[in-house]
Amino acid sequence: MPATTQDQSDVAVGEKRIESRGLTATEEAPEANEATDEETTAYLDGWALWSLTVALTSSAFMLSLDNTILATAIPRITSDFNSLNDIGWYASAYRITQMALLPTCGRIFTLYDVKWSYTILLLVFEIGSVICAIAQNSVTLIVGRAVSGIGAAGSMGGAAIIVSYCLPLVKRPVLMGFISLVYGIGSILGPLVGGVFTDNATLTWRFCFWINLPFGAIALAQIWYTLRKPPPAVKAGLPPREKIRQLDLPGATVLIASVVCLMLALQWGGIVYPWSDAKVYGCFIGFGLLLTLFVWIQIKDQNSCTVPLHLFRNRTVCASTGFMLFLQLAVAVQAYYWPIYFQSVKDTSARDSGIYMFPFAISSTVCTLACGWIVSKVGYYVPFMWIGTPILAVGVALFQFLDLHSHASRWVGYQIITGIGFGVCGQVPIVAVQAVSSKENTPTVVVLVLFFESLGGALATSIAQNVFTDSLLRGLGKINGVDGAAVVEAGVKDFRRLIPSQLLDQVVRVFGDAMRNVFWSALASLVVALLISIAMEWRKLSDVIQEGDAGVESA
Incomplete structure (x- = not known):
């Protein structure tokens, strides 16, 4: 008893x-x-x-x-x-x-x-x-x-x-x-x-x-x-x-397999194989079937399922996980393609490309700490999603104005804008799900947000790679005397040794154009994230804390 x-x-x-x-x-x-x-x-x-x-x-x-x-x-x-x-x-x-x-x-x-x-x-x-x-x-x-x-x-x-x-x-x-x-x-x-x-x-x-x-x-x-x-x-x-049994190893295995099928399709499609190839659409079909099997496993045994589906009945949980998914799609592009821009277009060393990433890293960290303190004081957290996401989107869009000869003041400023935007809204979903969840469900909903954050990062790298490589091959194919496949195989740093000096600027511009397309995809994901945030419940954190404290005291 x-x-x-x-x-x-x-x-x-x-x-x-x-x-x-x-x-x-x-x-x-x-x-x-x-x-x-x-x-x-x-x-x-x-x-x-x-x-x-x-x-x-x-x-x-x-x-x-x-x-x-x-x-x-x-x-x-x-x-x-x-x-x-x-x-x-x-x-x-x-x-x-x-x-x-x-x-x-x-x-x-x-x-x-x-x-x-x-x-x-x-x-x-x-x-x-x-x-x-x-x-x-x-x-x-x-x-x-x-x-x-x-x-x-x-x-x-x-x-x-x-x-x-x-x-x-x-x-x-x-x-x-x-x-x-x-x-x-x-x-x-x-x-x-x-x-x-x-x-x-x-x-x-x-x-x-x-x-x-x-x-x-x-x-x-x-x-x-x-x-x-x-x-x-x-x-x-x-x-x-x-x-x-409660570890739900079958569910975790099926989930991994379904995501692998999805990313294989995204990485192969249009690059390794045509989109109409059986290997590509077969992976999409496999993803759909495995995802259906995963959902069935979760419904069948809700006491030991990997992802408790009943938690998604709360609209804030749905909005927070969806927001984090699409936000991370955009942020992962920042982390991986700014260094590629510096090393391929600006021809910097790996060390210098790391130094050049400081504006984004510092601004995002400072704003994350500052906004966490502000949220704890004012109590309202939803507005920070509506403020930070547009700022981040502006910074991502500004990448379109960069080229081979862009001055440092431009790419530093653009990174600071994106860092501020991410710092303002990046931690809000974790706060939001805790504010609307009972004590026993809080660890689970936090893990769900982290789950979708990781999923967004995993999908982002695959989608961005597909967009980047496809755009790169198309652009290189228009330059006479350049073997696009050889350039892709050589890698971001060593492609220059394969290119005649008179064609190098054209190839570098193609790299820049390919990365602009990647950043357009990041901008599209931020628009989706902003639309999802509209579904968030309006709560004040201090009211939630008081209710929780009262509940503990009454017990």
Whole structure:
């Protein structure tokens, strides 16, 4: 029989406090641990809290660095492996596994030991990094990125869950804000660090992956020191077979397969094969059938499904996930195609292209922190979607005015505009879904937003690669004396050695035109995102917080 609220309060009074670690741990039965009341949660303080902070910030810095460090290294990788057609897979392989396994990894932390779960998933990320670092061909690199994506899903979800286990509600925003700050710093430094490694003949781009190992080691050591007696998992008492069933591995597998079919179709269509080719439309059909199967699996067993479909009955959840999907479609283009512009059109080094990305990275990070503080003060968050998205769209549209001879003041200004726009609206969906969800559904809806964010990033790289390569081949085909296929195979950096000097300016202009088409697709996705945001429910965050607090007090 479920415990009553009074029973849970009695359990809280009887908790055993371990003062030497600053940790409050409960020794009650699994039924008591399944309650979501904070009185039954283990809390850290003092040195244990500082140790946890070091662990999670080290992991966050590693993940953020890994997310952006390849942006300036990819042009060199495509030249080393003759793999310009694989640009999309270097990012999307990572995002596919990360996105599809986010809900599954979230369940792992509710079913199994927190410390061991986090350790194993972080080790998986490190193994993926090693595979990438020693890769001798493009396929091995893509496999390594997919393995890293699995570990990244666990590290992202695990950090939020560990914080909820080990800190009271009032302290969580402080630690999460600090983690976000470190994440932003890593994102800013990523392109620069990647450029420095790539241009160094001794380190090369492979050190972009080796650098993950020391940060992962710090995180693992601190987690083991801090969580010597970790809080029990919420559903630790379930039988082993039931735990495996609730992971919904069939659903996650089908979801990965469906997204892979979609991206194969988007990358092959019009480039490798005609759109009418059976391999292309066969992938589209496979995507549709697998997606239908995935939805059927979710409906069939709603207690252990990967994506609880009933949550989408709330229009804010629908609008937030849709908004994040299309927003990320545009933002991923910024991250991957600005460095390509600098290195192919402006003929900069990988290091310099990373430095040239600072305006976007700094402006977006500063505005994210500033807008988070403003939202917490004014309470209203929906207007920031309506302000930030148009600003971001203006910055994306301004890319059309860049060419080979554009002055630095233009591309710096354009990046600042896009960074401000993204910083203003980028975190609103996560705030919005928490404001309209019950306490027990909050972790799930947050994971759903992250899920669609990863999906948008995965689709963006595939769609953008298709648009870019198709436009590039069409433009090169109009220049006599230029082998378009050879230019594409040579990669972003090395194509110049294949082009006669009298034709080089024409080829560079074709590269610029191809990237303009990519940015037009990003602009279209932002228009869709803005239209979706209209469906958001108008809420004031302070009212929601007061209602939640009142609910806790009345209980």
